[in-house]
Amino acid sequence: MKITSDLQKLISPGSIAVIGATSKKDRVGHIIFENLMRSELPLFPVHPREKEVSGYATYHEIESLPDNIDLAIIAIGAQRAVEAAERCARHGIPQIIVVAGGFSEAGTKGKLFEDRLRTIPKMFGSRILGPNTLGLFIPHNNLDTIFVEHGDRALSGGGGVAFISQSGSVGVEALGLASNTGYGMRAFIGLGNKCDLDELDFLQYFGMDHKTTCLAFYLESFDHGRMFLEQARKIAAKKPVVVLKAGRSKAGASAVSSHTGRLAGSDQVVTGAFRQFGIQRVYDDEELCDASKTLAALPPSFGNRIAILTPAGGYGVMGADHIETQKGGVKLAMATLSPITQERIRLFSLPFASCRNPVDLTASADNKMIGDTLDALLDDDNVDIIICTAFFAPPSITDGIVDEISSRAVGSKKPVIVFTQYGPFTDGYLRRFHENGVIGFPSIGRSVRAAKFLVERAIILKALG
Amino acid sequence: MKPSLKKWLDSLAIKGFPDEFEAKRLLNLYKIATPKACRLHPDDNLGRLEFNPPFVLKVCSGNILHKTEQDGVMLNLDNESLPKAVAHFRARFPNSALLIEEQVAFKGVEFIIGALVDPDFGPAVMAGAGGILTEIYKDVVFRLAPCPPEEALRMLQELIVAPVLKDFRGIHIDARELAGIISKTSDLVFELGSSVCQLDINPLVFSRSSWIALDAKLVLNG
Numbered sequence: 001m002k003i004t005s006d007l008q009k010l011i012s013p014g015s016i017a018v019i020g021a022t023s024k025k026d027r028v029g030h031i032i033f034e035n036l037m038r039s040e041l042p043l044f045p046v047h048p049r050e051k052e053v054s055g056y057a058t059y060h061e062i063e064s065l066p067d068n069i070d071l072a073i074i075a076i077g078a079q080r081a082v083e084a085a086e087r088c089a090r091h092g093i094p095q096i097i098v099v100a101g102g103f104s105e106a107g108t109k110g111k112l113f114e115d116r117l118r119t120i121p122k123m124f125g126s127r128i129l130g131p132n133t134l135g136l137f138i139p140h141n142n143l144d145t146i147f148v149e150h151g152d153r154a155l156s157g158g159g160g161v162a163f164i165s166q167s168g169s170v171g172v173e174a175l176g177l178a179s180n181t182g183y184g185m186r187a188f189i190g191l192g193n194k195c196d197l198d199e200l201d202f203l204q205y206f207g208m209d210h211k212t213t214c215l216a217f218y219l220e221s222f223d224h225g226r227m228f229l230e231q232a233r234k235i236a237a238k239k240p241v242v243v244l245k246a247g248r249s250k251a252g253a254s255a256v257s258s259h260t261g262r263l264a265g266s267d268q269v270v271t272g273a274f275r276q277f278g279i280q281r282v283y284d285d286e287e288l289c290d291a292s293k294t295l296a297a298l299p300p301s302f303g304n305r306i307a308i309l310t311p312a313g314g315y316g317v318m319g320a321d322h323i324e325t326q327k328g329g330v331k332l333a334m335a336t337l338s339p340i341t342q343e344r345i346r347l348f349s350l351p352f353a354s355c356r357n358p359v360d361l362t363a364s365a366d367n368k369m370i371g372d373t374l375d376a377l378l379d380d381d382n383v384d385i386i387i388c389t390a391f392f393a394p395p396s397i398t399d400g401i402v403d404e405i406s407s408r409a410v411g412s413k414k415p416v417i418v419f420t421q422y423g424p425f426t427d428g429y430l431r432r433f434h435e436n437g438v439i440g441f442p443s444i445g446r447s448v449r450a451a452k453f454l455v456e457r458a459i460i461l462k463a464l465g
Numbered sequence: 466m467k468p469s470l471k472k473w474l475d476s477l478a479i480k481g482f483p484d485e486f487e488a489k490r491l492l493n494l495y496k497i498a499t500p501k502a503c504r505l506h507p508d509d510n511l512g513r514l515e516f517n518p519p520f521v522l523k524v525c526s527g528n529i530l531h532k533t534e535q536d537g538v539m540l541n542l543d544n545e546s547l548p549k550a551v552a553h554f555r556a557r558f559p560n561s562a563l564l565i566e567e568q569v570a571f572k573g574v575e576f577i578i579g580a581l582v583d584p585d586f587g588p589a590v591m592a593g594a595g596g597i598l599t600e601i602y603k604d605v606v607f608r609l610a611p612c613p614p615e616e617a618l619r620m621l622q623e624l625i626v627a628p629v630l631k632d633f634r635g636i637h638i639d640a641r642e643l644a645g646i647i648s649k650t651s652d653l654v655f656e657l658g659s660s661v662c663q664l665d666i667n668p669l670v671f672s673r674s675s676w677i678a679l680d681a682k683l684v685l686n687g
Binding site for chain 2: 272
């Protein structure tokens with residue numbers, strides 16, 4: 001049976017010891033210490049010889065640290081890290097992060113080190129994150145142990161997604177990319193080798209955490225598969241849970257004697273189990289970020305009928321194609337606009353505009369036409385989700401379109417997803433929409449896919465009652 | 466384990482290797498219908514059958530899983546041709562039991578219902594388009610056990626063949642009852658627990674207003 005844990009002191013520590021903190025630049029112990037200084041928390045560097053680190057007096061051994069330290073971050077090599085973790089635990093530090101690799105992922109000797117680490121929680125009650133982990137990043141209290149570039153400044157605005165990754169590298173690269181265009185993050189957790197704390201602990205913690213509005217996981221293995229699903233179902237009734245399960249499960253050697261065994265080998269059990277337990281499944285890092293940022297910020301849709309608003313007909317046509325050929329168990333439909341809506345749009349648009357869905361206001365559209373049309377679509381009961389295109393090439397569309405759209409999209413009960421492209425300025429505009437609280441994507445395909453997640457979420461809520 | 470399951474496990478002719486006749490008795494314990502049947506052990510004589518032709522004759526052994534590949538099935542037999550067919554099979558499979566069943570007529574599509582124990586998530590049930598092409602179409606959906614009938618209905622809706630459950634081309638077949646059988650199969654695999662390895666019910670067909678399992682294969686963990 002799993003020990004349930006209170007991870008408060010890991011996520012919001014009052015004080016931190018850094019074992020292996022050093023003044024030597026380019027060392028992990030240095031980068032982590034400098035990062036942590038931004039948290040303005042009481043920090044306690046531990047180093048056997050150095051007198052000070054970045055202006056903080058060092059402690060030469062763990063035993064001389066003050067009592068009541070909440071979190072120890074161990075930034076030294078595997079063999080010495082095990083001993084340091086034992087001493088931290090004996091000293092009464094309740095939460096420990098072991099950064100180093102060289103454990104079970106590195107062969108027999110490393111596995112022995114990891115087995116020793118594994119005994120610490122049982123003997124002393126301290127909890128361990130890692131080993132072989134980048135640790136965590138909590139924007140709202142500037143707590144950051146990640147010692148590689150990850151778009152930290154761009155992500156520091158915070159948000160609702162708890163992002164829990166078994167692979168540190170996939171996690172930070174995905175976030176780095178997402179941060180280019182804006183991504184609202186509550187927490188990043190690198191699970192590493194999961195010698196103690198695992199996906200179930202963080203599912204439970206962030207499931208209960210009121211700052212978290214969506215949980216996103218990158219997982220290669222499940223330590224408590226069935227229990228994870230049962231917990232996820234409880235949480236999914238309140239907030240979205242998105243999982244990228246990498247590594248197709250292999251049917252055991254004995255499993256090939258039946259049709260069922262051979263058919264299951266194609267990863268179908270995971271798909272079925274996720275649907276049954278209200279988990280939204282994604283298949284790559286981009287999709288994980290797109291789904292989680294959408295689900296964290298936008299309400300589930302009432303239905304599956306989508307309206308597209310565009311000043312460029314081609315994108316309307318492509319959008320309709322995406323909607324009508326969407327795969328993966330969720331059906332989307334092009335909304336049929338009510339006659340009143342079509343009449344309203346006709347009144348303030350140009351004679352050659354198309355007032356049916358996809359609504360094409362043409363390249364002669366201006367900001368006000370787009371705003372007024374958005375109002376008409378928001379009022380139409382035949383429309384469940386709106387994809388609104390923000391293009392800056394049409395001569396009468398100006399920078400003001402960002403606020404024109406944002407003022408209507410933010411807080412709307414009907415989800416509005418922005419699709420924007422403007423050559424090399426695309427990411428900048430997406431970031432501006434993000435800062436306004438609007439969800440946007442740089443392609444029509446990704447915008448439709450985001451709409452699909454909202455429809456899927458509504459189906460899950462209905463099934464979970 | 467339920468006493469009825471324990472009793473069934475203890476009754477197997479070869480421990481741990483149920484034959485088709487035995488697998489079907491297990492389905493019957495879960496109220497899943499199978500054709501009227503009679504099993505002949507190698508030393509049994511062919512007596513009077515309590516059901517009418519046409520008959521199906523099958524080789525019936527826990528060690529032979531692929532009857533079709535071994536040419537171990539004969540269809541459309543009557544009272545006259547059956548004894549000859551039995552003699553023929555006896556010569557080919559001298560140490561195996563034989564199974565004689567009432568041949569069931571059916572309309573519409575063949576389904577497959579399966580079950581296995583997934584290494585990550587535990588007992589799971591599968592439903593989909595059955596028959597001999599099932600592995601080519603791969604139109605199957607999984608759920609974990611136990612799977613209540615409402616969840617099984619949702620599962621059926623995800624299949625490509627789902628439209629056949631809605632009076633497709635005037636053929637009426639009962640989706641609710643099918644969902645019930647999926648649910649019962651999930652109970653079966655859940656209650657058998659770790660002793661079950663895999664189960665195939667294929668085909669499951671709709672005959673004379675109800676579902677019936679024409680073939681069943683169960684592999685237990687040795």
